[in-house]
Amino acid sequence: MKKFSKITVAAIAIITLFNFAACSKPKASENKGAGNQTVGTNQTDNGKKSDSSNHTTQPNPDIEKLNAVYAKMSSRFKSEVKIEEPYEFLADLKTVLEAEKQYAGDDLPLYFLIDKTHTVGADYEPKNLVALVKNDDYVINKTTLSLRPDAAKALSVLGRAAQKDGVMLDVSSTYRSYEYQKNLFDYWVRVDGLEEAERESARPGTSQHQLGVAVDFGSIDDNYDKTPGGKWMYAHAAEYGWSLSFPKEYEDITGYRWECWHFRFIGVEACRFQKKWFNDVQQYMLEFIDEWKKS
Numbered sequence: 569m570k571k572f573s574k575i576t577v578a579a580i581a582i583i584t585l586f587n588f589a590a591c592s593k594p595k596a597s598e599n600k601g602a603g604n605q606t607v608g609t610n611q612t613d614n615g616k617k618s619d620s621s622n623h624t625t626q627p628n629p630d631i632e633k634l635n636a637v638y639a640k641m642s643s644r645f646k647s648e649v650k651i652e653e654p655y656e657f658l659a660d661l662k663t664v665l666e667a668e669k670q671y672a673g674d675d676l677p678l679y680f681l682i683d684k685t686h687t688v689g690a691d692y693e694p695k696n697l698v699a700l701v702k703n704d705d706y707v708i709n710k711t712t713l714s715l716r717p718d719a720a721k722a723l724s725v726l727g728r729a730a731q732k733d734g735v736m737l738d739v740s741s742t743y744r745s746y747e748y749q750k751n752l753f754d755y756w757v758r759v760d761g762l763e764e765a766e767r768e769s770a771r772p773g774t775s776q777h778q779l780g781v782a783v784d785f786g787s788i789d790d791n792y793d794k795t796p797g798g799k800w801m802y803a804h805a806a807e808y809g810w811s812l813s814f815p816k817e818y819e820d821i822t823g824y825r826w827e828c829w830h831f832r833f834i835g836v837e838a839c840r841f842q843k844k845w846f847n848d849v850q851q852y853m854l855e856f857i858d859e860w861k862k863s
């Protein structure tokens with residue numbers, strides 16, 4: 569967006585609003601008429617939109633922005649994420665960004681990207697952390713657990729849903745302060761050496777746990793997905809807005825080896841969006857949204 573003048577930006581904003589208000593999701597037949605605007609297969613037509621009832625043919629700024637953001641993604645992202653229905657994608661993106669507004673508006677956005685290169689400071693602590701106490705919804709394995717209010721509420725809903733299926737979830741780790749994460753990382757460096765520690769433990773300022781939206785369940789080891797809790801989480805977590813952050817065979821993307829016990833709350837809408845468009849890889853979706861917001 570930097571290359572545009574202010575006037576251009578304003579004009580794009582007006583056109584964008586008009587497009588969303590007037591035709592947020594064209595019918596399939598209209599999509600076909602949009603000139604094979606598949607993103608990720610080099611079949612775009614620079615965002616020129618035409619349909620049979622149309623009077624004007626003009627660049628669609630959202631399609632152009634989509635192409636620009638997509639172009640910035642990694643080569644593996646591009647090999648796995650193909651946006652074959654860009655108008656449908658944009659409508660879903662709008663839904664998911666709207667959904668984000670319902671969560672902790674006074675804190676970092678729910679989809680905030682944090683990883684080895686996107687960090688928060690030592691002084692960042694979520695607002696209004698909720699201490700997790702003994703309750704009927706799930707088991708707490710420690711008395712020092714806490715989460716952001718939206719994640720805490722969602723964890724209760726998740727726990728109650730699991731119990732309806734006869735499964736009791738147990739919560740082992742939640743919010744971690746910068747200082748705590750620093751000690752934890754240093755501990756794993758001492759135990760496993762730096763290289764191994766980097767694969768499984770986050771450096772301070774880079775952990776989803778510092779955001780107060782991530783939970784480690786059960787045993788915090790590779791056997792968790794074979795337990796009743798792990799199996800249930802794999803099958804149902806997304807229905808309640810919880811997403812596996814570090815899936816198998818994505819270490820080059822997430823920076824971490826498979827962690828079957830670590831889930832992040834991102835909301836039901838984002839879980840659907842992730843599954844539908846991003847090969848169910850949370851990191852892909854959060855990187856895309858981050859770039860979209862910055863562009």
Ligand SMILES: [Zn+2]
Pocket residue numbers: 741777782783784829830831
């Ligand atoms: Zn974790």
